[in-house]
Amino acid sequence: MNPQPRPLYWIGLSIFGLVIATYVLFPIFWLFLASFKTTGELASLPLTFWPVAPTIEAYTALFDTTSQSSQILNWPRLISNSFLVSVSSTLIVLVFGTLAGYAFSRIQFPGRDLILGGLLISRMFQGAALLLPTYRLMNNLGLQDSLLGLTLLYSAFGLPFATWIIASSLREIPFELEESAMMDGASRLQCMVKIVLPLATPALITAAMWHFVGAWSEFAFASILMESSDSKTVTIGLASFVELFTIEFNRVGAAASLVAMPIMLVFFFGQRYFTRGLLAGAVKG
Amino acid sequence: MKTDIGRRGFLAGTTALLALATTSIPARAASGALSVWKFGGTPAEVEAWPAANDKFLAANPDIDLNYSFFNGQIRRQKILAGFQTRKLADVIIAFGQDIPEFAGFGMIQPLEEIAGDKLEGWKDRIVPEILSSGMHEGKLYGLPTYVDMATFIAIDTDAMKEAGYDRPPETWSELREYAKKLTTADRPGIAFPATTAPVDINIFEGIAYANGGRIFDEETGKVTLNDAGVVGALQLYADLIADGSTPSGNSMTETNFRDTAQLFGQKRAAMWIGLSWLNTPWGVMEGMNWAGAPFPKPDAPSGAFPPVAAIMDGTAVLMVSSSTKNPEAAIEYLDFWSQNEQLNTWGGNPEIARVPAGKSAWSEQGLADAWPAWVESYNAGTLFDGAEPMPRFIGVSAVESALATAIQQVVLGQKTPQEAADEATEAAQAQIDLLRG
Amino acid sequence: MNRRSDTWLAYFMILPVVAAVLAFVIGPTWDVGTLSLTSVVMGQERGFGTLSNFRALFADPVFPTVVKNTAIWILGGTILCVMTGLAVGMFLAIDSKMTMGLRAIILLPWVLPDVVTAMAWKWMLHGQVGVIGDYISRMGLTDGAISFLGNPDLVMWMLVIVLIWRKMPLVALILCAAIRSVPSEQLEAARMDGANGWHRFRFVVVPNIAFSLTAVTVISMIWITAEFTLPWVMTGGGPANSSQIMSTYIYQQSFQFFNWGVGSAMSVVNLVFLMTVVGLYLYINRRSWAAGGNS
Structure with missing residues (x-):
């Protein structure tokens, strides 16, 4: 399928693509970003998008072998x-x-x-x-x-x-x-x-x-x-x-x-x- | 030793006994395989339990302990599956509310026959009111390690002072007044959880029971969700919403106890209605001052039953399967958990935030620091005055589920409290009749 | 080309699959069937050969709501899933950098376990702490955040949106593959004949992907029926039973209320309905799925 290169057509398609990409990826990305935030940041308002002080604490906690x-x-x-x-x-x-x-x-x-x-x-x-x-x-x-x-x-x-x-x-x-x-x-x-x-x-x-x-x-x-x-x-x-x-x-x-x-x-x-x-x-x- | 004790005699007898600090020396060493199923719990408990198991193994080297931890959500289905295939664990750690069903279906056995001389020690070390919450039809089926009580209220004391109050509200009308006054443009005065989560339902039941309501009458076998006491409590929820003192009803039906605690901790509600632990497992914003208090009492209880001061239930009650092949080891395990050292887990660690079952736990400094009011009223002997177990009977889940629907219908404004309660009663009665045959 | 020995060989070759399905799927299903005709009282099975479970089910005031919600869930979910999947598949079939990138990552929602999907969406859709309501109200589209899962009129459709999020990518990719394999000569010929975009889609693309469409419709429907974790974790059937569907209600009856006779009866009703729909669908489209190897 090779559509004719019409600018309006492409703009429309790009918007559609963006909407789909957001719908599909945003939840995953949001959860992924959350994993680098601190508990305090997650609980504070207004909501932040990028982690303010990125940390891998949440990951290290998973492999904390000292805990039962x-x-x-x-x-x-x-x-x-x-x-x-x-x-x-x-x-x-x-x-x-x-x-x-x-x-x-x-x-x-x-x-x-x-x-x-x-x-x-x-x-x-x-x-x-x-x-x-x-x-x-x-x-x-x-x-x-x-x-x-x-x-x-x-x-x-x-x-x-x-x-x-x-x-x-x-x-x-x-x-x-x-x-x-x-x-x-x-x-x-x-x-x-x-x-x-x-x-x-x-x-x-x-x-x-x-x-x-x-x-x-x-x-x-x-x-x-x-x-x-x-x-x-x-x-x-x-x-x-x-x-x-x-x-x-x-x-x-x-x-x-x-x-x-x-x-x-x-x-x-x-x-x-x-x-x-x-x-x-x-x-x- | 056979001990056949009625509940009242049991209470009188045990309270008369002196609290003895005991160290238990097993009379005969139990041995063999012992399987234990534990369901859910707070992160701190999930840590504490296996740590204590190690001590148990050290003290009982001949017992081959097989401890399994399960997601709390699958509790009933796992136990049902085990029951149907006669593969239940020897010791099941479940909810006090489960006892009548488990006992009625023949899954668990009374402990008196198998506990022997251990029973006396349990009575010595465990707060009698809490131990009696492990009883069903005059027999002890479960050894509680702690209870949660309903219903309590957490209040942001800074906001309270700002509004000109110096103590938490004590009656329903005061509560409505406080809630209205504490409401600001971006912060509701009060929030309460209203999802279908069992804890959210228990929170409501505490209010209804204090208003003289009950959800089921064992004597007549009738569901009593439309009793005036329950309807009155539903009306209180409706009034708080109608006063404009809460988040929207829609929002509360999707906000469970944990989320509500979080909102309160973020200063996004000035009060919230919860169980005894309120915010302790999750904490609040830095610099925020808050206090917990018993939920305000109705101005005039409207239910047909005697109003209770509180309702309580343990979510880590040790029970012994009726098909166990190793009752000695099972009792040894229960006895281990009845020792002060283990029961103090719930006394010293404020993160766990349960009402401890062990008498000695009440003298732990950690508990006094975290919950001075509890310890004070425990020492005065009033903490359990008029406290009853949470609803427990065969079919309790079906009735509570119908109640959850009624609460949500009222909170959403779909039905009046009376209509919702009437419908729920009818639906729940059908379920109960089916289950009981 | 067929020899008699071939028939036996064929039976021998399909034996493991048939045996496994009989043992692990049909066996337990048979159990459910017999259980639905057994009265269960106080946790004991008391007597086979009763319709009391079915009577109780049809007398249950919640059951009509459950049927209605299940229709939205299965039929609405399947139709929307296939339609969005088709739209996205058409888009992905276009050659550009953007679609290449999307094709590589679009399957991410499919590989995430259900438990996580449900928790994450529940969190994002929450009226007070959720990011979606927050952004919408910050953009000024609504006055204050919406409680998507607390609104009885919205909740079923929100669940469907999450369901589509999870299942649509695979449908889109399958249809994309099918669309890309439509012979370009046919499209070119249609274009020469002056067919517009819609006509090319309707008369060239659709007939070529008919089999794939049938396939993904059936697959989606089967998936959606079996799906239990998403609705259960997200709403638990609430608020006020407005998102109670067959799978959650069966679970509730069997494991929360311990009424597994009624739970089984409901499974039977559910299965009969589904087998009818899918069986009918497969029958109508039998030309495109049955494996006519030697034809």
Whole structure:
């Protein structure tokens, strides 16, 4: 889309862009700035935009190992737990999502569309009401308060959608390549691994990042399933922290920045692939 | 030893006992695994609790303590989940208001049967009125470590003097007068929190109970939100708003107790209505002078029930799960928290700002410095005169939630106090009937 | 090209996904279904096969408000989310330095955990300490700050604005990707034929991105339904139930009141409604989503 260079058009667009940028970025920026303010400054009027006397106190307080609460809210531990769960469930989702995605896009079998639609709709069954039954289930399986249990649960939540993204993307890859390989005697699985997957990389990255973000920020199920301080995830820590320091937004801002940092790094490096994945037909017909 | 004591006899008996400074030597060493769930708390408490646990472990090396701290918000869902799967912790640290439901559902057990000779020590060391707040149907279900009381008022004493007053208001009509006079163009005379947060509801309940109101009558099983005492308290909120002495009603429904305390601390309200700790956990602007006082009394209580002086509840009450496999260790843990050294946590640290349960905590200098008025009236024996536990019965959350809706409707000016109270009564009654079957 | 063995291979390949969903999603959902038909008294399950939970639900005076608010939340939220997403997506599809920059950072709201989003917005929207009201009144647009979340007429829409803030960026990026892949020859041809901007959008762009539009609509709807933390932390259903929606009310009934029979009944009502809407939507648009691989 190359619009004609009319000044009025560009001014209008720029204003629209500014409005959108403000809407999207202001809240994050405001919280981020707050993390460098003192508690006194946050409580004083009139409100200040830039920190008057920038300080990193709020950040150092997070890692104050002399305090007892830092054992409960042990950030390095919380972050590594979240990382473990998010990364391993992402891997599970990728492997099984690809298998299923391949089947859904390449093989005609009875009930295919019905099953795919059913999987998609199942993503809705996740409200507050499922907390207790899920807890009971995990308990029966002996998987409550276990990172393995949380990983499996998140994988189950993430699989339908990942399958769908991957299936949609595989449809875009010409079938002829495989056909000729199969003529030469290659098996389905060989075709999948050697021919289709390399072409589907952007879609796989998209699905992976999508799932990673969801797993990283999930709170409700983690909060009820995880008990010991050794197995808690970062969002549980964040919620406790927010509850403790509700009106000290410098500390809340610092904790939030800390939690968001890893995921932003992932995005910083993955952004190009992510957009490419979307472009490559991950969600295109 | 079996102790079967009615509440009145219990009070009389324990007050007669001398407060003995005790050091406990465990009769037999408890051992084995012990799990403890603690929910929420102020930052200072979150610090203090695990620090004390270390001491407990040092004294009981054979106990394998598994202490879990949870976000306060998930308290009820976590306990419910644990109950349904028979995986409750041995010791649950929850609210006094939870006791009837937890006991009624069979989640927790009476302590008399398992506490043995420890019980006497608890009675010795804990203020009887506070210990009795751990009781339900004549049995002790929870060991309170402190209570919060409702309702109190914080007043900016500089503004008060400027307006020509030398003491905080003492009656509802004085309160309205003060609030009007303390109101300036950019500072309302009074603010009160009116969100759906439980603390905000407790603050209102303190006013209503002092006016002879109750929210539920256990004898008849009827919700009494439309009792004249409750309606009168709703009318007081409405009057304060109509007088123009408050921030807008809209604003108060989005401003909870913490936010209100913050506004007061920023000199953006000359008074605010809160629980006993008022501003202590969060502080005020430098150079600001303020005082706390009991909430003014109604000129003529209008409710059908006896007016109370205050209502109180602990938010760190230790309870023992009915499915525990290790009652000895659980009682050992409760007993540890009943020791003066632990209970003094709430006596010496003004940041924590709770009404301490330990008798010896009342002689701590920190408490006397932070709350001279409390200590004075405690020593005079009047602090708990006419104080009752906060509402507690099976279905309390449903009734309090309906009450919150009624408060908000009145504060927003959507309904008159009577209309709002009538509707809330009906809605809450339906919920209660459903829950109780 | 299909062989019989392929059918079995396909079932084998989808087995893990189907099994996981059956075990961890359908299983608990089935539990909720049975629980909704069980009467729960004093924390004990007393007898299966009763409609008392549903009767109690429909007799509840708050329930109609909840249904109305949920309609605003799900339908209003989805429609606005897709529409703003489409507008922003079109904008992002233009090549310029500004849009390149925006494309790189627009996903930030999506990666922030819900708890933080809710707290930050609550703080910013607060009538007395919030920055938004402060700026608006300083610009002289209003007389004194507005209590956005304390106003029963505004609160639902404020929640929707925060919801859109959180979900729109991804929708915009997906649609941006779709719009950028519209063949430029088609646009050029339309331009040659003298089609104006609107016509090019309506008759060239929209048909090309139809699949993506269907997809993001369904995705947004599913997300918005499952969303619980935002409204719960921001308003707790208040003031006076004016922002009470299904998910918060289910939570309240189940975990605050311990009436989990009624909570389950409400979940069932909620699910049936949603499955109808989404199922219908998917059926109508079945051509664009079903994976017709060999076609």
